[in-house]
Amino acid sequence: MLGIGLVNMLVALDQTVVSTALPSIVAELHGFEYYAWIASAYLLASVVTVPVFGRLGDYFGRKRFVIAAVITFTVASVLCGVANDMLFLVIARGLQGVGGGMMVGTAFASIPDLFPDPRARVRWQVVMAAAYGIGTAAGPSLGGWMSEHLGWRSTFLINLPVGAAALYFIWAHLPSFQRPHEGEVKIDWLGAGLVAAVLGGLQAFIEAVPKDGLTAGNVTLAVCVVVGAIALFVCEKRATHPIIPLDLFKDSQLVTLFTLGMLSGFVMFSLIFFAPLLLQGGFGLSPQQAGLLATPIAACIALGSVLNTRIVIHMKKPTRILSIGFGLLLFASIGIAFANADTPHLWLELPMAAVGVGLGFILNNL
Template identity: 55%
Template sequence: MSVHSAQPHSSGQILPFRESLLAMLGVAFVTMLVALDQTVVGTALPTIVAELRGFDLYAWVGTSYLLASVITVPVFGRLGDYFGRKPFVIASIIVFTGASMLCGAAHQMLFLVLARGLQGIGGGMLVGTAFACIPDLFPDPRVRLRWQVIMSSAFGIANAVGPSLGGFLTQYYGWRSVFYVNLPIGLLSLFFVYRFLPHLRNSRHKGRIQIDWLGAALIALSLGALQMFVEVLPKQGLSVESLALLVLAGLSFPALVYWERKASQPMLPLNMFSNPALSVLFLLAVLGGFIMFALLFYMPLLLQGGFGMTPQGAGMMITPLVVFITIGSIVNGRIVTRLRNPNAMLHVGFTLLGLCCLGVVTATHLTPQGILILTMLCGGLGLGFVMPNLTVFGQQAAGREHLGIATAMLQSLRMVGGMIGTALTGTLIAHLYRDGVHAALDDAQAQRWFGAFADPQILIDRHAQSGLLAQLAQAGQNGTLLLDRARESLVNGVHLGLACAAIVAFAALWCSRRVPPMKLTRAIDPTVVAD
């Protein structure tokens, strides 16, 4: 195997155009594999649970995946810095696709949960390494932003097609097909990555490498405990279990900091956090994830459960949010490299996100659909302006030596912020909805019906509503009034949750002013070797 220095092509990229395009298609197929799986599986979950009869493990189908991926993203991001990213991208495709086959073959919920955990390991490896392949291929940030449109398009297509594809496959081919559909995409991405993605390594890491396994274990323990606390809190409140997880996370983080200060080759280089640009960008990744996931998770609930829209109607309202993430990313790539102050795109993005959240907070079921679509459009553009720039600015600030771990930390912290956002918003919604339903039933002297209203799903399932209304009518209750009161309580809960997201957006706007002026005219030092 020959080894040679990889110098940038004259156009600011390692490879000529054709080879760059084929390599980027491989990375795009890989990211589409994960993005499509996350959107498709959610649609099939109720059918899966009904067949496998494991409702007590319902949440774990998602939690096991997220927990495994949050833990593995930073670990493999750092290992990619050491050994090059191509071997880990190939391994992630094999693990993810193989785990998808196991998920499709599951005949009990526990097996499915474990297979989803393995899938999460593959997804974490993938996210931790695939995103960092892009600055390897395109050291010039201006060129990189243009090529990142392919990644944004892959995500946009997966997010737009995923829910409908999941419903179609589940209805006509059974829920197992939503996992088996990963096989052709996985094989396609494996071919492109193996054939066209070069194996680039940082020449600074060519000597003896000491892998910081204890650091990796402490990262897993601290992020895992935090993730579990965020998952458990909305369901159990401040219980013994949730407090134990919070204490474990609180002890693990200082232990991680203590050990990484001593390690000669730390898994998590703490000097990244003393970098003024990176430290703010990491914070913005958490805040951006909070806003994005709060919108994506709870807008469908507001539109269907609160405003009484059909799933198709709600999907039409959500589509601009998803589609304009891609459009915003494309527009951003064209604009940001021409600005004297590229940081301005972060300011515009967080402003648009804040306005989107405020628009949702003031919306009612009487709000014209055109206004709702415009609100979603603002949110999509805001995310399209914020997310690519956080990644590119972070890669610029980190430099070649910490490129992988910095990129991985940005992705991992975005997921952590997303889980905090969904947990906080979900907790507020749950409490306000239950309080409102209790008050409505007390007024109607119908507390014995609380069990029927306890889950907001009753506001979406029209078949269940018909049966409940018939029962309430037989009991002499005004079922329509009670459902309207329940909808009002749900709307109030979602409004309060997204009001918090609006506050977070404007806090992020204020914090973004602390990002040092970024210059996108300097290429990352291309000190890499190609095998």
């Protein structure tokens, strides 16, 4: 569990440390057009690999994939740290996303194997929560300090000692559970490829239109995305083990949950990756100052999660906690949107904290 907790910390540290370093990376390597891709390449790769390796872990046991995930993630971190241009960095981030997706799909799925009793499992979840809390809370300020004093490359290389420790504990202590199964391994490879192509194409279209307008190339790209989405729909209807089970969308309550999850993710990733850019590029703050100001987002997610468990059990209508959470996100977004270089730092930290508390209320309950 200590090894799995360190894996969790790797994922949390990487997202929050790198987001604070991004403006420094762009300043040195140039290529601002790739700014969003540094986040998107990671997320796209992990979205596709989570279900694929989750299923492979079901068939062949999880330990070998957890070990492969840590090695892949750590090697990719080194490649990110030695990148000499933005395109290479984006490709390395994609490889890192593969490692991150393998981790989520296999390391976290090992917990029910280790603790079949739900009550014992809940007690051990504190290791996961603590590791994630330390990673997210320390990430922004650590990333800012390292960028300013050690250079942005150090924000990727910090994954090496954490990855080495995680690898040791998992290699030495994670049991090899292998579930009995019959028949061949069925994985929706075509569906996984189409998901990556459609989401990647959509991202490229969103990036290209504000820059070049509706050129013939961009219209062709939009048509390809639509055709890819239709092909994905047909593929998932026919697949025996679809990567996106379409039956889920017949349940209106689940569709509501998916929509709320998408909206909260939209706000969360926008602020985690673009608030440091606003603070450094827009307001002229140093990476260390920007990291300190962005820290309340990460730290208050943990605080919101703790408060949530105390509040929600006493509410007559527990779903109201979601309304409060989204209200806090709205307040925070307005506060940050109307801030400027002369805004006192306290008035920047308050909306950042509101984002964290709001996400703590939303993510746990969704």
